[in-house]
Amino acid sequence: MTALPVIVGMGGINAAGRTSFHQGYRRIVLDSLDAKARQETFLGLATLMNLVTLTEGVLKDADGNSIAESDIEAKFGEQILAGTLIRKIEKNHFDVDATPWQQKMTLTASDEQQIVFETRRRDLPTPVPSAWQVEELSDKKVKVTITADLDIKHDSTRDNPIKAAGQLPTGFEPSAMYNSRYQPRGLQATIFAATDAIRSTGLPWQQVMNSVEPDQIGTYSASVAGQVDDEGFGGLIRARQQGDRVSTKQLALGLNTMSTDFINAYVTGNVGTTFTTSGACATFLYNLRAAVNDIQAGRTRVAIVASVECAITPEIVEGFGNMSALANEEGLKRLDNSDVVDHRRTSRPFGENCGFTIGEGAQVAILMDDALALELGADVLGSVADVFVNADGIKKSITAPG
Structure with missing residues (x-):
């Protein structure tokens, strides 16, 4: 007889608070x-x-x-x-009214004079541009004379047109609940969510582990964007451009598989199945389908299924915004025929809207086969007989879906 996957626990965190x-x-x-x-x-x-x-x-x-x-x-x-809920993006993410960026500028000497400045020799670019004349000074400094225009980038700010998001509750700090070791926000939320879900079952985790073979436990999780804040891929990509060094952790912690690995290593101690697949809009469902298939086939008896996204960063917001995917200030004003935007009402998925609203969260479901759930006396919240995720067929543009 085919096993029936049943949900015995749920946990996580999003803009509305705790899931359990x-x-x-x-x-x-x-x-x-x-x-x-x-x-x-x-x-x-x-x-x-x-x-x-x-x-x-x-x-x-x-x-x-x-x-x-x-x-x-x-x-x-x-x-x-x-x-709580959808609100103006808070400054612990970034300042939407004054978002930092590097503005280009071309410097031209006035009145046909040369551009002259002093700096440390170690700060000169490599190689030194041919239009630069370098004169040695004392204390390892040099005098630079430039006979051509000079292109520079300088710190500036811009008014971000997208100002609202579904953020974790103000003051919630998952990093304070365990030794987070400068880990990305998404992975911190993952630890909280997995712990929340497992404890919501009311069953001691060691008892669950002792009830099945080690390879009959599986973790199925992903984050489609990966970890794109400073501690992950975001910092990795920006570091050298900003004159900083890449850390030893940024590459590994930025991977979209890390939520799976963190659940295994920090929460469950799993040595069984590890599975990660991601999709733009259905990452949780793809991983849920894999867990359901494995339970029905008898390969897995306990499954931790998760999806995590904590990507409220200037780059991700601007990326979605330039696709015209996110609701912006001007669009909302036109919808409401008003000069003032109500950030609470940014998300209108089933009404007149000008785009969706980005959010962050970590969600985890604990699944078992029906026989094990009955054996352990677990509280069954529901069952998952199957999962259906289908492609969209031919479309004109991936980046601007209709």
Whole structure:
């Protein structure tokens, strides 16, 4: 008989908060919750955003003062609402009103004079341009005389037309929860998400591992963009252009397979199947399908399925923006016939829109075959009989889909 893959746990983090036990969903439908569920949701978000901490069984705010659970909404409610869901991109990502860039400039000597400056010999370009005359000075300095125009790049800023995104809750710092060792944000979120999902099952992970053969556990995960912040590919590609050095970690940690490897190495200790496949719009579904196929074939009995994207960087935002894929300020103003943009209403996937809204998050589902789930007494959240992902056929342009 073919095994039925069942979902026994879910976890993760996105702009709405924590995934396990429907906490993120509760934030989305907050106004429809009863008083008890609403209070629990504010408590969960306040804790996640480091607005309150639980110390020796007592809730305390950042100043160390005790606070009752029933008072959290009154004290922090507006701050929690403003710091979750889609909102203006916060400066811990980058400044959308003054995004750094290198502006080109051509310098021409005035009144037919030469361009003259002094610098350290070690700072001269290699090779020295033929139009440069270099004169030795004291203290390893040189005087440079240029008889032609000089092209330079200088630090500048630009007003980014795309200003909103679905960001992780303000104040949430996954790096503070373990020894992150300067790891990219996406991989930090992966560790949180995988731990959240596994613990949501209510089963000790060692008990799960002891119930199956080592090669019957699999991890199926990817991030289509990879890790593109400074600690990953972003820093790797920009380093030399900015006069910095490439670190020993940036290449390895930038790979889109790293979410799979991090779950194995930091959370599960998996020595079984490792699988990574990615797609522009369906990375989670591709990995889910591989897990379902392996469970149905009997190759895998426990599967950790994940997808991670934390790519709110100037380069990724500009890339999508130049494809006319992201909703920008001018487009939103035209839609609303207004001079003011409501960043909360940037995402309108089923109505009149001018593009989608980029977001970040890490999501993990724990799957088992039905026999193992019953044997362990797991709480079954649902089943996955099959996964259907299809291509789009012939189209005129990949970069500008209709």
